[in-house]
Amino acid sequence: ARVDKGGHKHYMAKEIAEQPSVLTNALGFYIKDGRIELPGAGIDFTKIDRLTMVACGTAFYACLTAKYWFEQIARLPVDVDVASEFRYREPPITPGTAALFVSQSGETADTLAALRYCAGKADRILSVVNVPESSIARESDLALPILAGREIGVASTKAFTCQLIVLALLAVKAAQDRGEMDAEGVARALEQLTALPGLLNQALALGDRAAEVSRKLAEARDILFLGRGAMYPLAHEGALKLKEISYIHAEAYASGELKHGPIALVDKHVPVIVMAPRDALFEKTVSNMQEVMARGGKVLLITDAKGADEAGDGVWDTILMPEVADFVAPILYAVPAQLLAYHTAVAKGTDVDQPRNLAKSVTVE
Numbered sequence: 025a026r027v028d029k030g031g032h033k034h035y036m037a038k039e040i041a042e043q044p045s046v047l048t049n050a051l052g053f054y055i056k057d058g059r060i061e062l063p064g065a066g067i068d069f070t071k072i073d074r075l076t077m078v079a080c081g082t083a084f085y086a087c088l089t090a091k092y093w094f095e096q097i098a099r100l101p102v103d104v105d106v107a108s109e110f111r112y113r114e115p116p117i118t119p120g121t122a123a124l125f126v127s128q129s130g131e132t133a134d135t136l137a138a139l140r141y142c143a144g145k146a147d148r149i150l151s152v153v154n155v156p157e158s159s160i161a162r163e164s165d166l167a168l169p170i171l172a173g174r175e176i177g178v179a180s181t182k183a184f185t186c187q188l189i190v191l192a193l194l195a196v197k198a199a200q201d202r203g204e205m206d207a208e209g210v211a212r213a214l215e216q217l218t219a220l221p222g223l224l225n226q227a228l229a230l231g232d233r234a235a236e237v238s239r240k241l242a243e244a245r246d247i248l249f250l251g252r253g254a255m256y257p258l259a260h261e262g263a264l265k266l267k268e269i270s271y272i273h274a275e276a277y278a279s280g281e282l283k284h285g286p287i288a289l290v291d292k293h294v295p296v297i298v299m300a301p302r303d304a305l306f307e308k309t310v311s312n313m314q315e316v317m318a319r320g321g322k323v324l325l326i327t328d329a330k331g332a333d334e335a336g337d338g339v340w341d342t343i344l345m346p347e348v349a350d351f352v353a354p355i356l357y358a359v360p361a362q363l364l365a366y367h368t369a370v371a372k373g374t375d376v377d378q379p380r381n382l383a384k385s386v387t388v389e
């Protein structure tokens with residue numbers, strides 16, 4: 025069936041706007057009577073002591089984000105790799121390992137090859153997919169749908185946040201199974217996840233603000249993204265989104281790595297986008313920002329009211345986000361990353377839905 029743009033200028037804009045409703049669908053599918061229910065036989069994490077996650081592109085950054093969740097809340101060791109490296113590296117798969125493949129299309133050649141490498145070696149083959157009848161879904165022991173609906177824009181948006189919400193739910197399930205989270209903790213985590221659609225709606229209302237900032241970003245040749253903790257993978261996703269559709273060179277670094285190289289690039293021409301809710305590590309991020317500002321760098325700070333207050337003066341611009349629980353912050357902060365990429369591309373007049381040289385689904389190596 026043909027999908028229309030629903031009054032939006034681009035599919036990407038429509039898909040960004042759809043996120044509160046598709047996330048609501050995903051939450052409704054997995055949470056029944058206040059409990060997490062997985063389809064089919066589900067998975068028992070008491071039998072798993074290592075998780076290997078493999079994907080490409082945006083789905084890879086969803087995996088990197090989920091690594092923080094699985095390790096922090098479920099104390100489950102996680103390896104993450106891009107499929108093209110994983111498949112030829114031939115990593116040893118030890119007993120007790122579950123292998124998890126994340127793919128919007130479920131047809132990415134490298135990811136499918138990585139899955140086939142793990143078949144017969146890993147205890148369980150899991151996948152997180154948008155297309156339930158895809159090859160990756162069919163060849164998994166358990167395929168978890170993300171229920172994002174068809175995604176047409178080449179740059180993935182709603183599939184990313186839906187992948188994240190399913191992975192977050194899986195991490196909570198792992199924490200519960202492994203005795204790392206009690207009933208109260210689970211209830212709190214589910215509440216935080218359930219609050220997301222409302223918060224995403226508030227973040228979407230920042231569209232005009234993002235468009236304003238983007239007109240300035242569109243003039244840049246290079247842009248750096250910084251983040252710490254689970255915001256670090258999101259910095260990567262922000263940089264990927266921006267280069268995919270605006271063709272501006274963008275790179276992401278862990279905030280703490282700035283001094284080990286990228287600070288050499290900073291001058292008054294390089295915007296540095298800092299994605300930093302006011303969390304436990306915020307103070308450290310503020311000192312990284314000061315290093316940038318001391319060299320004339322232009323900091324665009326994406327944070328909440330408390331963060332903006334603590335960051336003080338000297339930032340180039342600020343995008344003020346609603347306050348959000350640390351656990352789910354990367355899902356909410358995906359929205360400003362998407363909006364900035366989108367509006368920067370619109371300001372540059374590029375082909376947002378069909379960026380040059382890219383394909384929606386890469387089924388050849």
Ligand code: G6P
Pocket residue numbers: 080081082083126127128129130131132135178179180382383384385386
């Ligand atoms: C292509 C797309 C990306 C996507 C990646 C992985 O490069 O342009 O948007 O993230 O493939 O695709 P998958 O379908 O496996 O998630």
